[in-house]
Amino acid sequence: xxxxxxxxxxxxxxxxxxxxxxxxxxxxxxxxxxxxxxxxxxxxxxxxxxxxxxxxxxxxxxxxxxxxxxxxxxxxxxxxxxxxxxxxxxxxxxxxxxxxxxxxxxxxxxxxxxxxxxxxxxxxxxxxxxxxxxxxxxxxxxxxxxxxxxxxxxxxxxxxxxxxxxxxxxxxxxxxxxxxxxxxxxxxxxxxxxxxxxxxxxxxxxxxxxxxxxxxxxxxxxxxxxxxxxxxxxxxxxxxxxxxxxxxxxxxxxxxxxxxxxxxxxxxxxxxxxxxxxxxxxxxx
Numbered sequence: 001x002x003x004x005x006x007x008x009x010x011x012x013x014x015x016x017x018x019x020x021x022x023x024x025x026x027x028x029x030x031x032x033x034x035x036x037x038x039x040x041x042x043x044x045x046x047x048x049x050x051x052x053x054x055x056x057x058x059x060x061x062x063x064x065x066x067x068x069x070x071x072x073x074x075x076x077x078x079x080x081x082x083x084x085x086x087x088x089x090x091x092x093x094x095x096x097x098x099x100x101x102x103x104x105x106x107x108x109x110x111x112x113x114x115x116x117x118x119x120x121x122x123x124x125x126x127x128x129x130x131x132x133x134x135x136x137x138x139x140x141x142x143x144x145x146x147x148x149x150x151x152x153x154x155x156x157x158x159x160x161x162x163x164x165x166x167x168x169x170x171x172x173x174x175x176x177x178x179x180x181x182x183x184x185x186x187x188x189x190x191x192x193x194x195x196x197x198x199x200x201x202x203x204x205x206x207x208x209x210x211x212x213x214x215x216x217x218x219x220x221x222x223x224x225x226x227x228x229x230x231x232x233x234x235x236x237x238x239x240x241x242x243x244x245x246x247x248x249x250x251x252x253x254x255x256x257x258x259x260x261x262x263x264x265x266x267x268x269x270x271x272x273x274x275x276x277x278x279x280x281x282x283x284x285x
Contacts, residue, residue, distance in 0.1 A: 116146035154193030189217030208233025
């Protein structure tokens, strides 16, 4: 829950982007939407300087971002791909102001680390993996010093591969590689890409639940209407919660035992703890 801001007080989101499950895009050329996006209930807001803004409008959009950050606003800033003229201008504008950026079309650890270094000490990067090169380098990118999390860009990747971005089967291998890379690097589960249909809550909620089943722990949203169904999609099912609760209440600690005729050992206990944590049940022993 976010409290209503007082007059002239900039609203912010305090949740660590590395833990966010709902991340809402807002175009950088629509500053009147920034506060509304923060008040949407999303865990994090991404102010977008890339695809959501026409190239001719990007100088003004950068000025909007600078004003927002300078006034105390807090958001992830999506910057254009490294090597582009827009990238250099984005970085110059937010240097020393942004704490976390999302880097479009990240293809190497150097892309992330150099971007972070150029913006300023302590800058963290959400590396958006949305090209074939990025997918194949995902394990190295995830281990980059500046990277706090990976995100999956399904739409751009699908265009490059010549497939439908909504085709789960066609993108399963790529999604799995991004999740494996995140897990191997000890990062929070990655952020899934967008659902382009924003007026059907059932569709976006199902997409979120599918992503959660693959190990993703967040999803990019393109409209405030998507925030609630995405959050619901990442919540464990009632059956999962009941199973986890039963395992954790069995009272055998780390010792191998059986519950309802099934073996329970350390990995099973850890899985139950993960489900309990995602469900907000709290720490369990």
